[in-house]
Amino acid sequence: MSGPTDGIGGAGANLPVLRGHNTALVLELLRQATVGDGPGVSRAELAERTGLTPQAVSKIVARLRADGLADEAGRTPSTGGKPRTLLRLVRTARYAVGVHLDRDELTTVLVDLAGEPVTARTVPFDLGAPPETLLSAVATRVRDVVAGVPAADVLGAGVAAPGPLDHARGVLHRVTGFPGWDGYPLRDALADRLSLPVVLDKDTNTAALAVQAARPDSTASFAYLHLATGLGAGLVLGGTLYRGARTGAGEFGHQTVELAGPLCGCGNRGCLEALCLVALRRRDAAGAARLLGVGAANLVALLDIDHVVLGGRAVLAAPDVYTRHVAATLALRAGHPVPVSVAPDAPDAPRLVAVGAARLALRGFARAGGQP
Structure with a gap:
């Protein structure tokens, strides 16, 4: 690809892949132990939570420390045995x-x-x-x-x-x-x-990735519904972001809910996105929220998700309205209780x-x- 350069930066099957995978596991646990006021995590905890041997964890940690990416963060309180050394990422390293x-x-x-x-x-x-x-x-x-x-x-x-x-x-x-x-x-x-x-x-x-990073349960299935200038979903199923083979998953706003409904920008009629945007233009947040709840109930029925998370400018302008009406619609339509929350619990909503x-x-x- 030719064009001007603005100079921002500088120019499980095999052992290298396994090493990268294992390091990624350790780095993610170190990240979780570093965010906020996290006290850090010990080598023993890293081994237990990753399933790696203590020797493998020690080698990975040594390499990360040598590269300036991780450092010691004190020791655990003594409970009769030898206190464990805690580790954290060096935030400013990269x-x-x-x-x-x-x-x-x-x-x-x-x-x-x-x-x-x-x-x-x-x-x-x-x-x-x-x-x-x-x-x-x-x-x-x-x-x-x-x-x-x-x-x-x-x-x-x-x-x-x-x-x-x-x-x-x-x-x-x-x-x-x-x-x-x-x-x-x-x-x-x-x-x-x-x-x-x-x-x-x-x-x-x-x-959805940002929401997942802030959640304690890494294996949960949830849908992140984003309403702003458009409507879409991010799907995390069994702890893994689901994109689909062609990155087509999550085109949530283009499910047809009214056959003779308004024309959508995608060319179809009656899309959930078009109906929500009509409600927003009328400044009817409650109406948009009820429509969003109908779409969320469809997702719950289809994918059996555990949690619905709401975000986007429209939602953040009236979070209580959206939480209340989406939850009420889900209570009527879903076959089991589904918690509904708004994204500000994730970093910098x-x-x-x-x-x-x-x-x-x-x-x-x-x-x-x-x-x-």
Whole structure:
């Protein structure tokens, strides 16, 4: 991909894969022990929770410490035996960038190695602008949030955009309302412009990752429902983000709920997204919430999920209204109790999508065995 460069950064089957997988397990547990005021985690706990041998854990920890990614954080209180040494990530050792390309806003964040936001910016933007305008805007905003951070310490960028898109190939498809992006290789274009590794995913998927990172039960199944300029879902099933073979999972807003309903930007009639947006234009948050509840009940019936999490600008403008009406609709339609919550319990809720996108870049670093 040719084009100007803005110089943000620098240019289970085999043993290397297994090493990367094992290091990723340890890094994730260290992250969990580092966020907030976490006291840290011992080598013995790492071995118990990963299923790795103590020797394997010690080798991984030694490598992470030698690379400046982890350090000791004190000792456990003595209970008669030898106190255990606690370990935490060195937050400032590395950083990742998250970018949220919404239809009318551009948000960029910088997160530390624990995945917590350090700097964030949001500016108005038009997703219908030409590709060159988009690339230049993203490059400018990424430069803003990484200012003062050594280029070698920036691991990469995660980019979240409205779907549909192809996560594996990094290509946009016919984004609802913006069909001109169909087939555009956004990941590679941005990687070329930023001189950074870039990963692309749907906005609802990255938000679901951020919500999952803040939840204690890593095996739970939940749906993250995002209502803003559009409506979509991020699905975590059995603790794993579910994208589908073509990144098509989670196009929640385009389920038909009214055959003769209003025309949707996707070209069909009666889509849940179109009905919710009509309600929002009428400033009928309760009506939009009841519609959202109907869609959530369909998901619960189809996937037997444990929890529904709500987010997006529309929800955050009236969180109590959405929680109450979605929960009431689910109580009537679902066959079992389903908790409903709003995303502010996840890191930096108004910028949740961008924070989750940055975590994609951190995940890539972890899966590479902690190597840039």
